[in-house]
Amino acid sequence: EAGVAQSPRYKIIEKRQSVAFWCNPISGHATLYWYQQILGQGPKLLIQFQNNGVVDDSQLPKDRFSAERLKGVDSTLKIQPAKLEDSAVYLCASSPFRGPISGANVLTFGAGSRLTVL
């Protein structure tokens, strides 16, 4: 099966500019995640979608970050305006959702989009 597709792979912008990242999950995967990974750290969840509804966006800086998953398939993450501390890799992941079954929710990650804010 095709993996999780993300674009662009790299983006360099100046602070206060805007940027958007796109993710196409594995076909049939109901759950989609956006993670932020700062150099030297583990991934930090920004937002989790179940189909086209938001399950968890408690760590999303909503004053500048927004995400949508129209039609429950691909998703876009936007940052506006960007700050220096937003420099990171933005990882998209997807997983099937089969309810409360052991082992049902293993995540598959895309290669990530590396953002540099100058």
Place this chain on the structure above:
Amino acid sequence: GQQLNQSPQSMFIQEGEDVSMNCTSSSIFNTWLWYKQEPGEGPVLLIALYKAGELTSNGRLTAQFGITRKDSFLNISASIPSDVGIYFCAGQYSNYQLIWGAGTKLIIKP
């Protein structure tokens, strides 16, 4: 936010050596996952553990789900150069929320 304590932070090893790393938490998890991340790539799943006490192997990798459900261990036997990378543990709650460790960076001595 909640965190896992993953150790060591980094390891310098000789090719052929065995490697051990672990994650501990004050929380109980339903699932433990071990991922490996190479430069410029997203994390790739190595092993998933679903039951307390479970011991699972994937080639030269062996991972265990701690009996208390608060810890997990990953061992790599006879390390080779392609084992280089960052290894992450992640604990999953019953509501599917994932908590990630900070990673263990594996470096092979030349």
